[in-house]
Amino acid sequence: MQLAVQIERFPLRQVFRIARGAKTEAPVVVAELTQNGVRGRGECGPNARYGETVESVAATIESVRGAVEAGLDRTGLQALLKPGAARNALDCAFWDLEAKQAGKPAWQLAGLATPKPVHTVLTISLDDPDKMEAAARAAADLPLLKLKLAGDGNDVPRVAAVRRGAPQARLIADANEGYRREFLIADAPQLAALGIEMLEQPLPAAEDEFLRDFDSPLPLGADESAHALDSLPALIGKYSVVNIKLDKTGGLTEALALAKAAREAGFEIMVGCMLGSSLGMAPGVLVAQMAKYVDLDAPLLLAKDRVPALAYTGVQIAPPDPALWG
Numbered sequence: 001m002q003l004a005v006q007i008e009r010f011p012l013r014q015v016f017r018i019a020r021g022a023k024t025e026a027p028v029v030v031a032e033l034t035q036n037g038v039r040g041r042g043e044c045g046p047n048a049r050y051g052e053t054v055e056s057v058a059a060t061i062e063s064v065r066g067a068v069e070a071g072l073d074r075t076g077l078q079a080l081l082k083p084g085a086a087r088n089a090l091d092c093a094f095w096d097l098e099a100k101q102a103g104k105p106a107w108q109l110a111g112l113a114t115p116k117p118v119h120t121v122l123t124i125s126l127d128d129p130d131k132m133e134a135a136a137r138a139a140a141d142l143p144l145l146k147l148k149l150a151g152d153g154n155d156v157p158r159v160a161a162v163r164r165g166a167p168q169a170r171l172i173a174d175a176n177e178g179y180r181r182e183f184l185i186a187d188a189p190q191l192a193a194l195g196i197e198m199l200e201q202p203l204p205a206a207e208d209e210f211l212r213d214f215d216s217p218l219p220l221g222a223d224e225s226a227h228a229l230d231s232l233p234a235l236i237g238k239y240s241v242v243n244i245k246l247d248k249t250g251g252l253t254e255a256l257a258l259a260k261a262a263r264e265a266g267f268e269i270m271v272g273c274m275l276g277s278s279l280g281m282a283p284g285v286l287v288a289q290m291a292k293y294v295d296l297d298a299p300l301l302l303a304k305d306r307v308p309a310l311a312y313t314g315v316q317i318a319p320p321d322p323a324l325w326g
Contacts, residue, residue, distance in 0.1 A: 040097025045274030091251025
């Protein structure tokens, strides 16, 4: 077994803003495993919110080179590395390698049904209300839009502007931990009245115990509060939707386990992503088969995706071709 690690950067079409800041590129780390001439790849999107950089994640992957090249397998990887971006890249590379060695698609190896196309949300970046309205108007014919909010007292005008721009679209919103309690109490009924059907992570993860006694007028989704399988019990009674991101679960292996456990616990599933290319989104399409909400639009935000890429027809995503992954 041979391991190669590479840092890549994909420029975005335009500035992407959330409550924590703005980005102009999608930096990713790619892990490549080669055995007997067969290659498997996995991509991750390190996130500063969790103390990750592309350099630190690449170094973590390099730190297990000896174990990988000595015969580590995907099962052993789960115990060797903690959940996070580094394990995600390696875990997905193992899945890709196993699929190509077996001559079977990854979904079949995972015991899943034949995957079908899924529809992703299109994300509208955080901005002034008039700019968000213009973005919504340009996407008004799409079925589901996701709005980035800030919890800064100006979100209701933002949502009202988006609703004017896209009066027929379904809307969900993501505050990325931006709200304080008093703003959430004031805004939530108005967001619900404007047709927001789910609000992701309104409060900081460290402060979300408040949600246990909060009579929310709309469903709440756990994002920064949801990580790997062991984070699930603490979400019960606070949220009704769990956003599963492979960069947080540490790969497809644990993402599938989390999705199964979350559904059994009565949660709706959302599949999300960090910024990245089609290679990073491809494994998520398998988890998306179980999801109510799919947020795998990152390649649509890139100035240029990798080749081969996922096939997007508008916001419909076809299952990944094995030439890309799996």
